[in-house]
Amino acid sequence: MMLSNFTYSDSNHRDGVYYLVDEAAMLDFGNSFASFLQTGLIITLIGNLGAGKTTLVRGILHGLGYQGIVKSPTYNLVEIYKISRLYLYHFDFYRFNDSREWEEAGFREYFNSTSICFVEWPEKIGNLLPNADLQFSIEILETGRNIAIQTGTDAGKQCLEHWRNQKKT
Numbered sequence: 219m220m221l222s223n224f225t226y227s228d229s230n231h232r233d234g235v236y237y238l239v240d241e242a243a244m245l246d247f248g249n250s251f252a253s254f255l256q257t258g259l260i261i262t263l264i265g266n267l268g269a270g271k272t273t274l275v276r277g278i279l280h281g282l283g284y285q286g287i288v289k290s291p292t293y294n295l296v297e298i299y300k301i302s303r304l305y306l307y308h309f310d311f312y313r314f315n316d317s318r319e320w321e322e323a324g325f326r327e328y329f330n331s332t333s334i335c336f337v338e339w340p341e342k343i344g345n346l347l348p349n350a351d352l353q354f355s356i357e358i359l360e361t362g363r364n365i366a367i368q369t370g371t372d373a374g375k376q377c378l379e380h381w382r383n384q385k386k387t
C-alpha cells in the first residue's frame with residue numbers, strides 16, 4: 219500500500235505518537251488502518267472540536283471501500299454505514315446529555331460482535347460505553363496534528379501490532 223503523506227519513520231514517531239502534517243495525511247493515516255480492523259472493535263476518538271476525529275473516520279471508511287460522503291454525525295448522534303456485510307456505526311456524542319437517550323435509542327445494541335463502532339466524544343457517555351479496544355487521541359498543533367494511539371484490549375493490541383508490522387515492510 220502506498221503511504222504517501224505521512225511517514226512512519228522512527229524520527230517522526232515517538233512512543234506511539236504520529237505527526238500528520240495536513241488533512242490528506244490524516245485521511246491516509248485512517249486509510250492505512252482499514253485492512254486491520256476486525257468486527258467487534260470499538261474505537262474511540264479524543265480531541266477538541268476541529269481536531270480531525272471525523273476526518274480520521276472518513277479515511278478509515280474510504281480505506282474500507284466506502285465511496286459515499288462521510289459526514290459528521292453530530293446532529294443525529296450516529297451515522298450508519300454498510301459495506302458489503304459489515305456494519306459500521308460512527309457516533310458523535312458531543313450533544314449527548316441525557317442518559318435516557320442511550321436506552322431509548324437502543325445504542326447498546328450497536329456495540330456487538332458483527333459491527334465496528336467509532337465513537338467521538340466518548341467522555342460524554344462515561345461508563346455506559348463498553349470498554350474501547352483502541353483509542354486515538356488527537357492534539358492540534360500550530361501546523362498539523364499529533365495523534366497518539368492507545369489500546370484497551372487484546373483485540374486492540376492485535377490490531378495495532380498488525381498495523382505496525384505492515385508499516386515496517
Ligand code: ADP
Nearest residue numbers: 238239240241244267268269270271272273362
Ligand atoms: P472533529 O471531528 O475532531 O471535530 P473534523 O475532522 O470535522 O474534526 O475537522 C477537522 C478539521 O481539521 C478539518 O478542517 C480538516 O481539514 C482539518 N484537519 C484534519 N486533519 C488535519 C491535520 N492532520 N492537519 C491539519 N488539519 C487537519
Ligand code: MG
Nearest residue numbers: 271272290338
Ligand atoms: Mg467530528
